[in-house]
Amino acid sequence: MTGSEIDIEQEYLTALYARLDALREEASTAVRRAECDRDAADVWRAEVARLDTVERGLCFGLLELCDGRRLHIGRLGLFRDDEPLLVDWRAPVAQPFYTATASAPQGVRRRRHIATRGRTVVALNDEVLDPDSADEDGLVGEAALLAAVTAERTGRMRDIVTTLQAEQDRVIRDDHRGVLVVQGGPGTGKTAVALHRVAYLLYTHRHLRTRGVLVVGPSRIFLDYIGQVLPGLGEHSVMTATIADLCPDLQVSRVDPPETAEAKGRADMAGRLADAVRSHVRIPEEPVDVEFERQVLRLDPAACRRAARKARQSGLPHNHARMVFQREVVDVLAQHLVDRMEAVVLTDTGEAIDGGTLDGRLGAADLRALAAAGVVIGQDDDGPRTMLDETDKAALRDALLADTDVQDALNALWPPLNPQHVVSDLSATDGWSIADIPLLDEAAALIGRDDSLTTFGHVVVDEAQELSEMAWRMLMRRCPTRSMTLVGDLAQTGNPAGATSWDRVLRPHVGDRWRFAPLTVNYRTPAEIMAATTDLLAAHHPGMRPPRSVRATGEEPWRHRTTLADLPRAVADAATRTGGRLAIISPGTHIAALSAALSLTTPMDLTDDVVLLTPAQAKGLEFDAVLIADPASILDAPLGHNDLYVAMTRATHRLGVIHPGPPPTELSAMREVPAHLP
Numbered sequence: 001m002t003g004s005e006i007d008i009e010q011e012y013l014t015a016l017y018a019r020l021d022a023l024r025e026e027a028s029t030a031v032r033r034a035e036c037d038r039d040a041a042d043v044w045r046a047e048v049a050r051l052d053t054v055e056r057g058l059c060f061g062l063l064e065l066c067d068g069r070r071l072h073i074g075r076l077g078l079f080r081d082d083e084p085l086l087v088d089w090r091a092p093v094a095q096p097f098y099t100a101t102a103s104a105p106q107g108v109r110r111r112r113h114i115a116t117r118g119r120t121v122v123a124l125n126d127e128v129l130d131p132d133s134a135d136e137d138g139l140v141g142e143a144a145l146l147a148a149v150t151a152e153r154t155g156r157m158r159d160i161v162t163t164l165q166a167e168q169d170r171v172i173r174d175d176h177r178g179v180l181v182v183q184g185g186p187g188t189g190k191t192a193v194a195l196h197r198v199a200y201l202l203y204t205h206r207h208l209r210t211r212g213v214l215v216v217g218p219s220r221i222f223l224d225y226i227g228q229v230l231p232g233l234g235e236h237s238v239m240t241a242t243i244a245d246l247c248p249d250l251q252v253s254r255v256d257p258p259e260t261a262e263a264k265g266r267a268d269m270a271g272r273l274a275d276a277v278r279s280h281v282r283i284p285e286e287p288v289d290v291e292f293e294r295q296v297l298r299l300d301p302a303a304c305r306r307a308a309r310k311a312r313q314s315g316l317p318h319n320h321a322r323m324v325f326q327r328e329v330v331d332v333l334a335q336h337l338v339d340r341m342e343a344v345v346l347t348d349t350g351e352a353i354d355g356g357t358l359d360g361r362l363g364a365a366d367l368r369a370l371a372a373a374g375v376v377i378g379q380d381d382d383g384p385r386t387m388l389d390e391t392d393k394a395a396l397r398d399a400l401l402a403d404t405d406v407q408d409a410l411n412a413l414w415p416p417l418n419p420q421h422v423v424s425d426l427s428a429t430d431g432w433s434i435a436d437i438p439l440l441d442e443a444a445a446l447i448g449r450d451d452s453l454t455t456f457g458h459v460v461v462d463e464a465q466e467l468s469e470m471a472w473r474m475l476m477r478r479c480p481t482r483s484m485t486l487v488g489d490l491a492q493t494g495n496p497a498g499a500t501s502w503d504r505v506l507r508p509h510v511g512d513r514w515r516f517a518p519l520t521v522n523y524r525t526p527a528e529i530m531a532a533t534t535d536l537l538a539a540h541h542p543g544m545r546p547p548r549s550v551r552a553t554g555e556e557p558w559r560h561r562t563t564l565a566d567l568p569r570a571v572a573d574a575a576t577r578t579g580g581r582l583a584i585i586s587p588g589t590h591i592a593a594l595s596a597a598l599s600l601t602t603p604m605d606l607t608d609d610v611v612l613l614t615p616a617q618a619k620g621l622e623f624d625a626v627l628i629a630d631p632a633s634i635l636d637a638p639l640g641h642n643d644l645y646v647a648m649t650r651a652t653h654r655l656g657v658i659h660p661g662p663p664p665t666e667l668s669a670m671r672e673v674p675a676h677l678p
């Protein structure tokens, strides 16, 4: 690459930053001017934030087209007057930057990756797309890609907008309107792709900015890990949450045994909860006496049954249907009262028709009932008379509803419920577990919520294989359009209630209106480490093809035998000799001893040099180096083989396994070393 070409790109980049600075200045001025208009000020403040976040790596590519045009590609679109200076990576014309190949050049003559440090161009990497010399390994911008995948990790995920690969770009721009399932092995970029797809959808479908996008991840640690990616792509409005975060008023304080968690996750719990809610409605066998203003009104079972039927036919949730029930019952009670009062109406000749007081006047109880209902009784020489019109009857119904005795009777028949109450009916509990959250949410849906449920225009689920059938019901309620992107790997399912088939998970909600998109290349785990997982995969997922690693490092993973008593010391010893950002992954039972041996402080921070995690916590994360402590105990868990696969595939460079006693058969082919690696 000649110096002059770098100079030319530098000149162009300087002009782009000048344009960015000018826009930033305009937006800052607009914020100051809009001080009295809070909404306008917020809009301009968001614009300043967006312009600030594209500062790093503003422009990263160039397409030289066969027709002579040059398109610079970057994190946002920049124009001077109507002239495009920089094309947003999400614009359709930018797509060939990610997908053009020598055999299908899409009008591109040359693709250039521009590496920058701050506002300075530091390197250019060119690919001439010449169909005559097509020599394809399927990778786009290989040098830039390899530099990105071998870089040391920081404990925070970075965006990959400069080096997206064609199969990833196709997923990001997929126009399927229903559920898109992105399945791929470890390190294939599922998380990265899902987040870039969010940025793409927000850019392409503006309505999503108001309808909202939700990204669901497996843990807070994971959400922190990915937390900078979308802001780095200029998107600040996306909500991220774990399943537990979606019910913020509940504290998770308990861990269920696996078999309990599995049972709680099954879809049939929805039917059981619905039955539990129904069981609280009591249709009496005998007439029920209801006292109102010292009169006894009799409610017969048939009337209760009719009222319950109407309430159910309303299709409303329990607490809202209760309004229908009580209106029906109160109508019946009010009619009893009216009938009684009407019974003392005098005939034309002035005689009491039936049941009135001897002198034809209303009884004292009738008068109290009417007074409670606010009915003004006309007086004449013969005393008060009743001729109730509809307004009077409505007032009577209101008075009945406000009466505590009547309310007590209604509550005994159709009690108001809360979700905790209903879920505890199914299993007595002293605190809530993570598996209870979808049950509580289901109960809330059956009962009716006080506040309206927040829904989203698009929902992304990462580590989607971990969600139970009940958790899927919870998410579907939050995405009425069923516009979703799910990313996961069925070989990594650690939750006994998690998915074993995408079709089984999705069919109840969307039938066959979901699309499958595979990712096949592993950008994280080197070939040597993937080779070490071969026996594990073959034993537990025969027929499943591991993703192809994009690189080899020449560093062989190793295992070292120790004793149970010596495990913490052996791990601590190996940790001090392992370079880079290190994760020690062990079953929960060893965490306390290892934490003490390694003098680790809690709470854990992923940007620390050494972190200690269970396999479940390590899900979705990656580190320069990984040490696995006691793989046999990891395998003992119900889906322990998947947990071990997750643990083994977290490293970008080095993997060591320390096993008390003999190694699990699945790892016995790994190179044994007498102690830690030299």
Ligand SMILES: Nc1ncnc2c1ncn2[C@@H]1O[C@H](COP(=O)(O)OP(=O)(O)OP(=O)(O)O)[C@@H](O)[C@H]1O
Residues within 6 Å of the ligand: 145, 148, 149, 158, 159, 160, 163, 164, 165, 168, 184, 185, 186, 187, 188, 189, 190, 191, 192, 193, 489, 523, 524, 619, 620, 621, 622, 649
């Ligand atoms: N095109 C790419 N260019 C550069 N880096 C990439 C690319 N694709 C993926 N990566 C990197 O590979 C690593 C793995 O990506 P990611 O975590 O998204 O994979 P995953 O499929 O979600 O993995 P897992 O299922 O194992 O959690 C990340 O460091 C990511 O930045």
